[in-house]
Amino acid sequence: MLFLVAALMLLGVALGTVAHVPVGVSVAVAGFIGVWLVVFAVRERHGRRRTTSH
Structure with a gap:
């Protein structure tokens, strides 16, 4: 609950x-955050594929 309040x-x-x-x-920062989230999602998805195949 404290985390939610802080967020x-x-x-x-x-x-x-x-x-x-x-x-x-604002648009530039939003674009940067969007690209960062996409890169993070791709890396997470790629990492999970590698670990589940073994």
């Missing part, structure tokens, strides 16, 4: 920051 507080801080930066910066 919501961090989300509130992040949304407050997004409201004060230019739209271009």
Whole structure:
């Protein structure tokens, strides 16, 4: 429960920051995070395939 509260507080801080930066910066950061999540998902999926085949 404490983790959920901390995550919501961090989300509130992040949304407050997004409201004060230019739209271009927000879009660039969102794109970077999106690419990072895709790379992470691909690496996780590839790693699990390798470990389950043995």
